[in-house]
Amino acid sequence: xxxxxRRLTPxxxxxxxxxxxxxxxxxxxxxxxxxxxxxxxRNHGLDEVVLVGLQTGGIRLAAxxxxxxxxxxxxxxxxxxxxxxxxxDDIGLRPVLPEAVTxxxxxxxxxxxxxxxxxxxxxxxxxxxxxxxxxYGRAKAVQLAVxxxxxxxxxxxxxxxxxxxxxxxxxxxxxxxxxxxxxxxxIK
Amino acid sequence: MPDPDREPNNRSRKVDVDNSTSTSSGWILRGGRVxxxxxxRVADVAIAADGTVAxxxxxxxxxxxxxxxxxxxxxxGCIVAPGLVDIHTHLREPGREEAETIESxxxxxxxxxFTAIVAMPNTEPTIDSAAVVRQVQSAGMAAGLCDVRVSGAxxxxxxxxxxxxxxxxxxxxxxxxxxxxxxxxxxxLMRRALEYxxxxxxxxxxxxxCEVEALSEGGHMHEGEWSSRLGIPGIPAEAExxxxxxxxxxxxxxxxxxxxxHLSTAGAxxxxxxxxxxxxxxxxxxxPHHFTLTHAEVASYDPVFKVNPPLxxxxxxxxxxxGLADGTIDAIATDHAPHTAEVKEAPFDHAPCGMLGLETxxxxxxxxxxxxxxxxxxxxxxxxSWQPAEIAGIADIHGLPIETGSPAHLVVFDPTEEWTVDPxxxxxxxxxxxxxxxxxxxxxxxxxxCGVPTVLDGKAQR
Amino acid sequence: MTRVVANPRHGDxxxxxxxxxxxxxxxxxxxxxLTLTDSFVEVSERAIPKVPALKxxxxxxxxxxxxxxxxxxxxxxxxxxxxxxxxxxxGTSSVKKGESLRDTIETIEAMGVDAIVVRHASxxxxxxxxxxxxxxxxxxxDGWHEHPTQALLDCYTIRQNLGxxxxxxxxxxxxxxxxxxxxxxxxxFSALGAEVTLVxxxxxxxxxxxxxxxxxxxDLDSVLANTDVCYLLRMxxxxxxxALIPSLREYTATYGLTERRxxxxxxxxxxxxxxxxxxxxEIAANVADRPNAVVIDQVRNGVAVRMAVLFxxxxxxxxxxxxxxx
Numbered sequence: 001x002x003x004x005x006r007r008l009t010p011x012x013x014x015x016x017x018x019x020x021x022x023x024x025x026x027x028x029x030x031x032x033x034x035x036x037x038x039x040x041x042r043n044h045g046l047d048e049v050v051l052v053g054l055q056t057g058g059i060r061l062a063a064x065x066x067x068x069x070x071x072x073x074x075x076x077x078x079x080x081x082x083x084x085x086x087x088x089d090d091i092g093l094r095p096v097l098p099e100a101v102t103x104x105x106x107x108x109x110x111x112x113x114x115x116x117x118x119x120x121x122x123x124x125x126x127x128x129x130x131x132x133x134x135x136y137g138r139a140k141a142v143q144l145a146v147x148x149x150x151x152x153x154x155x156x157x158x159x160x161x162x163x164x165x166x167x168x169x170x171x172x173x174x175x176x177x178x179x180x181x182x183x184x185x186x187i188k
Numbered sequence: 189m190p191d192p193d194r195e196p197n198n199r200s201r202k203v204d205v206d207n208s209t210s211t212s213s214g215w216i217l218r219g220g221r222v223x224x225x226x227x228x229r230v231a232d233v234a235i236a237a238d239g240t241v242a243x244x245x246x247x248x249x250x251x252x253x254x255x256x257x258x259x260x261x262x263x264x265g266c267i268v269a270p271g272l273v274d275i276h277t278h279l280r281e282p283g284r285e286e287a288e289t290i291e292s293x294x295x296x297x298x299x300x301x302f303t304a305i306v307a308m309p310n311t312e313p314t315i316d317s318a319a320v321v322r323q324v325q326s327a328g329m330a331a332g333l334c335d336v337r338v339s340g341a342x343x344x345x346x347x348x349x350x351x352x353x354x355x356x357x358x359x360x361x362x363x364x365x366x367x368x369x370x371x372x373x374x375x376x377l378m379r380r381a382l383e384y385x386x387x388x389x390x391x392x393x394x395x396x397x398c399e400v401e402a403l404s405e406g407g408h409m410h411e412g413e414w415s416s417r418l419g420i421p422g423i424p425a426e427a428e429x430x431x432x433x434x435x436x437x438x439x440x441x442x443x444x445x446x447x448x449x450h451l452s453t454a455g456a457x458x459x460x461x462x463x464x465x466x467x468x469x470x471x472x473x474x475x476p477h478h479f480t481l482t483h484a485e486v487a488s489y490d491p492v493f494k495v496n497p498p499l500x501x502x503x504x505x506x507x508x509x510x511g512l513a514d515g516t517i518d519a520i521a522t523d524h525a526p527h528t529a530e531v532k533e534a535p536f537d538h539a540p541c542g543m544l545g546l547e548t549x550x551x552x553x554x555x556x557x558x559x560x561x562x563x564x565x566x567x568x569x570x571x572x573s574w575q576p577a578e579i580a581g582i583a584d585i586h587g588l589p590i591e592t593g594s595p596a597h598l599v600v601f602d603p604t605e606e607w608t609v610d611p612x613x614x615x616x617x618x619x620x621x622x623x624x625x626x627x628x629x630x631x632x633x634x635x636x637x638c639g640v641p642t643v644l645d646g647k648a649q650r
Numbered sequence: 651m652t653r654v655v656a657n658p659r660h661g662d663x664x665x666x667x668x669x670x671x672x673x674x675x676x677x678x679x680x681x682x683x684l685t686l687t688d689s690f691v692e693v694s695e696r697a698i699p700k701v702p703a704l705k706x707x708x709x710x711x712x713x714x715x716x717x718x719x720x721x722x723x724x725x726x727x728x729x730x731x732x733x734x735x736x737x738x739x740x741g742t743s744s745v746k747k748g749e750s751l752r753d754t755i756e757t758i759e760a761m762g763v764d765a766i767v768v769r770h771a772s773x774x775x776x777x778x779x780x781x782x783x784x785x786x787x788x789x790x791x792d793g794w795h796e797h798p799t800q801a802l803l804d805c806y807t808i809r810q811n812l813g814x815x816x817x818x819x820x821x822x823x824x825x826x827x828x829x830x831x832x833x834x835x836x837x838x839f840s841a842l843g844a845e846v847t848l849v850x851x852x853x854x855x856x857x858x859x860x861x862x863x864x865x866x867x868x869d870l871d872s873v874l875a876n877t878d879v880c881y882l883l884r885m886x887x888x889x890x891x892x893a894l895i896p897s898l899r900e901y902t903a904t905y906g907l908t909e910r911r912x913x914x915x916x917x918x919x920x921x922x923x924x925x926x927x928x929x930x931x932e933i934a935a936n937v938a939d940r941p942n943a944v945v946i947d948q949v950r951n952g953v954a955v956r957m958a959v960l961f962x963x964x965x966x967x968x969x970x971x972x973x974x975x976x
Contacts (some may be wrong), residue, residue, distance in 0.1 A: 083689065086701035086731075102689065135700070135701070411857045411858075412857060412858045412860075413861060415856075415858075416857050416858040418773055418774065419773040419792075419793050420793070421794075422857055488777075489775075489777045533752050535751065535773075536773065
């Protein structure tokens with residue numbers, strides 16, 4: 001689960017207890033490299049690509065993807081960050097505060113935006129991100145890269161690039177850190 | 189009950205309450221602690237059917253007094269004292285009957301242990317003529333819950349411009365004159381009022397609400413730390429003190445009696461102390477709120493704490509207490525000032541001044557003055573009964589020692605009983621008490637007006 | 651591996667009536683609003699400066715005293731958050747016909763509103779309204795008492811230009827006695843560690859400064875050289891008739907920020923004013939146009955700060971006082 005969601009989903013905080021390590025740091029590196037290749041392949045290069053990491057879990061992954069892309073193509077793609085706090089459809093249902101100022105590099109018109117997040121769960125964050133992006137221009141296409149897809153979608157949203165498909169129970173929690181990905185529970 | 193048509197100076201009659209409709213066969217109060225100006229002792233009090241005290245003593249023989257049928261009230265642990273006298277009550281009738289009527293105010297008074305109250309003249313119309321005096325007196329008599337005395341205005345319409353007909357009102361029994369709500373601003377007019385009043389056929393007292401309007405105008409609370417912080421225009425203590433100073437000078441000049449109403453500042457208390465030391469004919473009163481509350485209460489912006497004179501500093505509260513303790517302040521007066529919720533739920537600077545007082549005064553005296561050892565119980569009762577009776581010119585009937593033959597105007601209260609102030613339970617038509625939710629000690633059990641219970645077991649009898 | 655994740659639901663910020671409402675730790679409360687304001691400054695700079703955060707919420711401005719600037723600022727903020735806005739203009743309404751404050755509030759609430767932005771000439775009215783209202787109440791200025799969003803936008807503007815307020819020397823000059831802006835700013839500036847000096851004739855200072863964390867001066871010239879922010883207050887003409895100052899001319903001569911005085915300020919120092927300015931009275935016309943006069947920044951930031959306040963009260967679901975960061 002994304003950092004924000006972990007903290008801000010009922011019961012709003014608590015203790016994450018890891019049960020299983022599902023990806024190691026090396027697994028994540030390899031997955032990142034593979035996703036970088038897939039992004040290049042899909043877009044026939046990087047000319048139009050902009051990476052936009054979602055606050056907060058997607059920021060680190062976006063940076064790592066950009067670095068992987070640079071190593072492969074020798075080209076630095078623009079990287080932005082997006083906070084969707086003002087676009088959520090569950091405002092008032094749970095605490096939402098932006099973690100940082102949104103920073104979108106340049107005009108998005110005729111660019112391909114690759115949204116980057118750590119965990120894809122219900123899809124509501126991505127829906128909010130799609131809304132937010134429209135306020136920065138009309139992107140040619142929007143694609144989605146996530147490290148972990150844990151299922152349980154509540155909206156018709158599908159990732160384009162996935163580090164790992166991870167079947168979970170709904171009440172389980174996923175924790176992504178630089179050390180790896182853990183599956184476990186949140187205890188209040 | 190007061191007779192509005194009685195002759196002036198009818199001092200021979202001890203009791204002025206009509207008891208003829210009562211079916212009373214007298215009362216016996218057993219085991220109380222009797223406190224009056226002549227002492228403090230445990231004794232039974234027997235009340236005759238004619239409304240006078242039949243006997244006071246230990247283990248009274250009811251049958252021997254001809255009171256075999258008289259109901260007996262066990263008042264063990266209670267204090268039996270002369271009925272309380274409030275020389276500063278706003279009854280609002282005529283004019284603002286939605287806030288209080290003479291009847292509802294009399295009931296609140298009885299529940300507070302009072303057997304006599306002096307109605308302030310700032311009604312609509314102002315009590316500045318015989319006609320309005322008669323109207324208030326007869327309504328008080330009809331209510332029959334309290335001896336409602338009337339004060340008249342010093343100036344016509346309380347406008348501070350022309351003297352009101354004091355002699356005509358004095359003939360109807362008015363003994364106190366005041367423009368309360370404001371002070372008489374004009375120095376010369378106040379001098380003339382004092383001179384004129386001293387020549388009336390009966391002794392009267394001019395009571396002053398001390399406030400120099402040039403300094404207080406536009407103010408809504410005490411000027412100081414809290415007014416500065418809250419951004420509310422203030423009224424400096426000096427606005428009160430300047431007029432106290434002037435009136436002391438005028439008392440010296442004219443030799444007339446001056447009574448200072450609701451002293452609220454340390455400076456004013458000190459001025460009165462000095463004037464008394466010089467033997468000038470001045471007396472003074474303080475309200476329960478000025479010895480209980482400070483201007484910090486206004487931080488809530490709740491207009492229930494808006495009053496004139498305003499709530500002052502903790503030092504002023506201490507000075508008022510010291511003034512009561514050393515006798516500088518002769519009387520505790522409630523300045524009972526009912527206002528409806530509609531007018532009090534206004535912005536602080538638009539709301540009228542005033543707070544309820546009758547039903548909480550005695551308990552505040554017990555809680556704030558007697559329990560901390562500032563006053564003895566006898567001193568408290570002196571300040572709430574016989575001393576104010578003297579100032580109001582009704583000491584021939586009220587505040588008398590409880591002894592055979594004196595009128596049975598009595599209050600019986602339990603000085604230790606705790607109760608919590610609930611504005612909705614007060615008898616007043618208004619609910620603007622600043623003490624809502626406060627727990628106080630001292631609860632009135634019975635109040636007797638001329639031997640007839642106006643309050644029995646804490647319940648008003650009519 | 652276990653990790654403790656903080657629960658952000660602790661305190662409660664239901665209304666914004668005074669700067670102290672941002673406490674118990676006022677400084678961290680202010681900083682939280684200022685950080686959030688950064689996000690709304692970014693929103694305000696977009697081609698379409700609007701986010702859907704408060705879609706479906708209704709904000710009513712209830713101005714018992716005219717203030718077109720403050721009302722527009724709040725309404726713009728609400729609209730940029732996609733809230734619906736209503737304007738209850740009191741000047742011509744039932745209130746003038748004797749309707750009680752409480753009835754007015756109950757009427758407005760019956761229409762279904764989420765926030766009431768109140769301006770009133772009497773101190774304490776927003777506090778009274780908050781006791782009766784279910785919706786969030788925001789004080790947009792009450793009498794001489796407080797104007798908390800002005801203080802927040804002033805803090806933001808200083809931080810934007812000079813960085814951290816801690817240790818900064820701020821002179822507030824003029825009619826402190828009658829100023830809600832001064833009361834809120836003294837509270838906010840000093841909470842953030844700035845040193846505040848009030849510069850005014852004694853007649854324009856509050857009767858008591860007990861408990862105020864300020865220094866006082868009657869000599870503007872001596873203060874200016876060591877000032878980072880010179881905050882001027884509006885001087886109103888009626889102060890003359892109240893015998894508080896002899897004349898506006900004498901006021902300008904002794905307390906106005908003339909060109910000569912403005913030259914005494916250090917180069918980095920800001921000149922601020924809550925507006926509307928009386929050019930030629932408290933501030934010389936061309937001093938107001940110097941680059942270090944940031945009056946327009948104040949106005950611009952006012953919208954973003956008010957967006958932050960509205961979002962905190964209505965949209966974030968964040969309860970106050972707790973730490974957000976895990």
